[in-house]
Amino acid sequence: MLYREALNKAIDESMAADESVVILGEDVGRYGGSYRVSEGLFSKYGEKRVIDTPIAELSIVGNAIGMAIAGLRPIAEIMTVNFSLLAMDQIINHAAKFRYMSGGKMTIPLTIRMPGGVSRQLAAQHSENYETLYSSIPGLIVLAASNATYAYYGLKSAIFLNDPVVFLEHELLYPMEMEFKELKNFDPFKAEIVKEGKDLTIITYLKMRYDVLEAEKELRKAGIDVEIIDLNSLRPLDIETIANSIKKTKKCVIVEEDHKTGGMGAEIVAQIQEKCFYDLDAPVLRIAGEDVPIPYNRKLELLSIPTPDKIVKKILKWKAENGI
Amino acid sequence: MNSARVKKFYYLMKLGREFELAAKREYMKGNIAGFLHLDIGQEAVSVGTMQAFDKGDVFTHYREHVLAIARGMEPKHIMAELFGKKTGVSKGKGGSMHLFEPKLDFYGGDAIVAGHLPIATGCAYARKIQGENAGVFAIFGDGASNAGAFFESINIASAWKLPIIFFVENNYYAIGTHISWVSPFVELYNKAKNYMPSKRINGMDVCEVYNAVMEAKEHIENGLGPYFIEAETYRYEGHSMSDAGKYRSEEEIEIFKRRDPIENLKKKALELGIVDEKYFQEADAKVEKVVNEAVEFAASSPEPEDYELFEDVFCKECENALP
Ligand SMILES: Cc1ncc(C[n+]2csc(CCOP(=O)(O)OP(=O)(O)O)c2C)c(N)n1
Ligand SMILES: [Mg+2]
Numbered sequence: 001m002l003y004r005e006a007l008n009k010a011i012d013e014s015m016a017a018d019e020s021v022v023i024l025g026e027d028v029g030r031y032g033g034s035y036r037v038s039e040g041l042f043s044k045y046g047e048k049r050v051i052d053t054p055i056a057e058l059s060i061v062g063n064a065i066g067m068a069i070a071g072l073r074p075i076a077e078i079m080t081v082n083f084s085l086l087a088m089d090q091i092i093n094h095a096a097k098f099r100y101m102s103g104g105k106m107t108i109p110l111t112i113r114m115p116g117g118v119s120r121q122l123a124a125q126h127s128e129n130y131e132t133l134y135s136s137i138p139g140l141i142v143l144a145a146s147n148a149t150y151a152y153y154g155l156k157s158a159i160f161l162n163d164p165v166v167f168l169e170h171e172l173l174y175p176m177e178m179e180f181k182e183l184k185n186f187d188p189f190k191a192e193i194v195k196e197g198k199d200l201t202i203i204t205y206l207k208m209r210y211d212v213l214e215a216e217k218e219l220r221k222a223g224i225d226v227e228i229i230d231l232n233s234l235r236p237l238d239i240e241t242i243a244n245s246i247k248k249t250k251k252c253v254i255v256e257e258d259h260k261t262g263g264m265g266a267e268i269v270a271q272i273q274e275k276c277f278y279d280l281d282a283p284v285l286r287i288a289g290e291d292v293p294i295p296y297n298r299k300l301e302l303l304s305i306p307t308p309d310k311i312v313k314k315i316l317k318w319k320a321e322n323g324i
Numbered sequence: 325m326n327s328a329r330v331k332k333f334y335y336l337m338k339l340g341r342e343f344e345l346a347a348k349r350e351y352m353k354g355n356i357a358g359f360l361h362l363d364i365g366q367e368a369v370s371v372g373t374m375q376a377f378d379k380g381d382v383f384t385h386y387r388e389h390v391l392a393i394a395r396g397m398e399p400k401h402i403m404a405e406l407f408g409k410k411t412g413v414s415k416g417k418g419g420s421m422h423l424f425e426p427k428l429d430f431y432g433g434d435a436i437v438a439g440h441l442p443i444a445t446g447c448a449y450a451r452k453i454q455g456e457n458a459g460v461f462a463i464f465g466d467g468a469s470n471a472g473a474f475f476e477s478i479n480i481a482s483a484w485k486l487p488i489i490f491f492v493e494n495n496y497y498a499i500g501t502h503i504s505w506v507s508p509f510v511e512l513y514n515k516a517k518n519y520m521p522s523k524r525i526n527g528m529d530v531c532e533v534y535n536a537v538m539e540a541k542e543h544i545e546n547g548l549g550p551y552f553i554e555a556e557t558y559r560y561e562g563h564s565m566s567d568a569g570k571y572r573s574e575e576e577i578e579i580f581k582r583r584d585p586i587e588n589l590k591k592k593a594l595e596l597g598i599v600d601e602k603y604f605q606e607a608d609a610k611v612e613k614v615v616n617e618a619v620e621f622a623a624s625s626p627e628p629e630d631y632e633l634f635e636d637v638f639c640k641e642c643e644n645a646l647p
Contacts, residue, residue, distance in 0.1 A: 026498070026501065030505075052505050054467070054471070054501075055437045055468065059472070083437075121357040121358035122359060123358060123419045124417075124422070125435045126359070296414075296417055296422070297408035297417065299627055
């Protein structure tokens with residue numbers, strides 16, 4: 001199943017099951033979504049529930065909050081995370097805080113979907129990863145779907161959760177053909193152990209999962225048995241799964257596409273040192289995007305983010321330096 | 325119609341058209357990547373506005389190659405930017421959507437829809453207190469005219485009587501969204517008419533565009549505050565190379581192609597006898613040469629060096645430069 005089809009299926013089934021589910025965003029209706037995630041939904045559910053909005057991100061999220069207050073379960077699509085900055089006030093000052101500042105009386109069942117990441121030569125204003133902007137906010141749930149299975153179950157969960165969820169996707173994943181697993185039990189907040197191993201834990205999420213899987217093949221050739229954890233949920237963070245893995249492997253690497261400074265890895269390392277300091281044989285290695293805006297030129301673009309090759313080299317170097 | 329001006333309009337529009345067609349070819353060959361938004365069909369707007377607004381500051385969005393050419397940027401440096409080369413106007417770091425040339429008071433190439441409008445408005449404020457009366461020209465699409473930043477900008481510019489021309493290219497579509505689905509009216513000058521003089525013009529006619537901007541320019545130069553122009557226009561291609569544009573009917577596209585700004589200017593000039601056939605042949609030949617040279621220049625230019633990844637994040641010359 002294509003990644004985008006898994007998302008489409010989750011939305012479609014949710015809309016079929018519950019009349020209160022609506023979607024809104026730029027080009028989501030007649031056009032079918034700029035990444036074709038909402039294809040077919042306009043003709044199926046009509047313009048009342050599949051809403052083509054103007055280019056007005058603040059209003060897309062603000063209107064969705066109002067709809068949620070009125071009893072709907074809106075799914076707001078922001079074309080890319082880069083444009084979500086225009087909606088940040090609504091997301092953070094409003095959606096994230098209404099429940100708390102009303103003493104628990106208000107409920108905002110809202111899903112805000114947004115793809116992000118470094119795609120292919122889209123340059124600085126279209127290539128960001130802003131997960132830390134959202135995952136640092138109390139009151140927001142932040143999920144990150146790297147694969148069709150989680151895209152489907154995670155998005156369905158998000159739609160029916162009673163709190164605001166920022167649901168992150170990655171632009172390069174949409175056309176990817178992926179295995180889809182039927183699940184009996186699903187916990188959206190649980191990390192996935194993608195591959196078990198005993199020598200080294202690699203923590204990752206979103207598109208970097210695939211770069212890590214590539215790198216793993218090389219590391220295996222070098223005799224390193226890697227355990228790979230895909231976070232799925234960035235807030236709450238499944239620190240238990242991480243800690244259990246590190247207890248076993250004693251070594252940890254974090255691979256993320258966002259900028260290193262203040263990136264997701266920074267928070268994960270902080271939690272790891274609180275929980276697993278004495279289990280570690282070496283400092284945690286962070287492999288992340290460089291601290292620069294993303295350039296257009298392809299060579300520079302690839303230099304700015306982790307690639308399988310760089311992941312392997314950095315891990316081997318780190319192992320040698322630490323004598324592990 | 326003045327002969328010298330018509331020649332200039334024709335040459336620049338033709339250059340813009342052929343530049344875009346070459347960019348399209350190079351994209352298909354894989355020499356250009358990312359989002360490539362072509363201006364084909366809209367040349368009268370890009371050329372007419374920049375020929376009239378020849379001083380002052382210019383702020384634009386991502387569909388800006390022809391505007392940049394008409395402002396005076398070298399086609400070869402623009403093409404090199406599209407190729408992501410070191411010799412590009414933004415050293416290969418910005419690409420098609422981010423052409424900047426402060427020497428020509430041309431400030432992007434902004435790809436956040438309507439994001440440049442408050443910036444242009446602030447620049448107009450500065451020009452006002454600096455006593456510079458050439459003012460500011462801000463150009464944007466119909467889609468941008470629905471954004472909060474747009475409404476805030478026309479309010480501020482009007483409240484403070486700022487020297488700025490707001491110019492909306494109404495090509496009826498924001499990617500696949502027709503303006504009538506998301507705006508109470510399709511004639512967008514209505515949005516500004518309570519704030520400033522506002523008019524709607526035929527954006528397929530370069531002379532009409534030129535005259536309208538000349539009028540607006542006089543207005544702002546005389547300290548009368550902002551001015552709003554809506555030009556009806558049309559992009560023949562999809563939104564970008566990633567969009568096939570299937571949401572538009574062949575008939576609709578044909579209607580606008582019959583109003584083609586380049587062909588119609590030529591026809592009219594020949595009919596009126598103000599420019600002869602020979603000029604057009606020479607102009608076309610020159611355009612071909614300039615465009616071919618631009619592509620060759622871009623293709624043979626070097627890639628940026630690896631170390632350049634870390635340059636231009638902060639000011640290098642500044643004493644307090646950060647590492
Ligand atoms: C704030 C923001 N939201 C969404 C986008 C994605 N986007 C890029 S161009 C575009 C359509 C803009 O249409 P319009 O303003 O009419 O200009 P045109 O492309 O027709 O020239 C959209 C939605 C963006 N770049 N910025
Ligand atoms: Mg438009």
